Amino acid sequence: MSEDGPKRQRPNVLITGTPGVGKTSTASLISERVGLEHVNVGELIVQHQCYEGRDEDLETNVLDEDKLLDVMEVILDKAAEDGTGIVADFHMCEIFPERWFDLVLVLRASTDVLFDRLTKRGYNEKKRSENMEAEIMQVILEEARESYAPEIVHEVPSNTLDDMETNAKRVAEWCKHWEKNNA
Numbered sequence: 001m002s003e004d005g006p007k008r009q010r011p012n013v014l015i016t017g018t019p020g021v022g023k024t025s026t027a028s029l030i031s032e033r034v035g036l037e038h039v040n041v042g043e044l045i046v047q048h049q050c051y052e053g054r055d056e057d058l059e060t061n062v063l064d065e066d067k068l069l070d071v072m073e074v075i076l077d078k079a080a081e082d083g084t085g086i087v088a089d090f091h092m093c094e095i096f097p098e099r100w101f102d103l104v105l106v107l108r109a110s111t112d113v114l115f116d117r118l119t120k121r122g123y124n125e126k127k128r129s130e131n132m133e134a135e136i137m138q139v140i141l142e143e144a145r146e147s148y149a150p151e152i153v154h155e156v157p158s159n160t161l162d163d164m165e166t167n168a169k170r171v172a173e174w175c176k177h178w179e180k181n182n183a
């Protein structure tokens with residue numbers, strides 16, 4: 001999204017947090033309720049093959065951040081041109097330009113909830129422990145606080161379906177305010 005682009009009519013929201021906290025489910029519900037375009041960043045990476053090699057030790061592909069940002073910029077520009085905004089979900093938040101997002105929601109799950117979700121997903125013990133540790137140490141929350149203005153970063157619980165409902169409602173309300181203030 002270019003810096004000198006047209007004034008946006010709708011906000012862009014980023015949903016972030018440790019793997020398994022519920023980012024994709026929550027972003028999808030927000031998209032449905034608020035009408036923002038859902039951008040599942042993990043899916044985009046696979047679709048556009050945003051990789052710059054392979055880390056054999058970690059058995060993962062290495063993210064090509066520049067390629068991902070180029071792909072996303074086109075989506076953000078198109079959404080702004082169409083008069084809409086996006087709700088993006090991803091487990092990293094510090095790679096995006098700060099100006100892209102108007103609200104950053106950091107989802108948090110309790111240790112037992114996250115343990116169950118990652119176990120159900122078939123994560124091995126090492127991967128599960130690494131993610132649980134990251135959640136306990138609030139790694140993503142710290143990253144969000146370091147990367148965006150404090151007033152746009154909100155930490156919210158994501159343990160139950162009620163939490164998800166409440167979070168979607170809060171974002172819907174917040175969007176209305178944003179649109180009123182930016183009209």
Ligand SMILES: Nc1ncnc2c1ncn2[C@@H]1O[C@H](COP(=O)(O)OP(=O)(O)OP(=O)(O)O)[C@@H](O)[C@H]1O
Nearest residue numbers: 019020021022023024025091117158159160161164
């Ligand atoms: N608030 C919630 N209450 C109950 N179940 C939830 C909640 N959020 C997510 N779940 C469930 O937890 C699992 C993980 O959710 P989801 O895939 O949305 O997480 P994620 O944070 O996007 O994970 P990843 O980073 O790996 O993509 C799913 O089975 C989903 O249905």
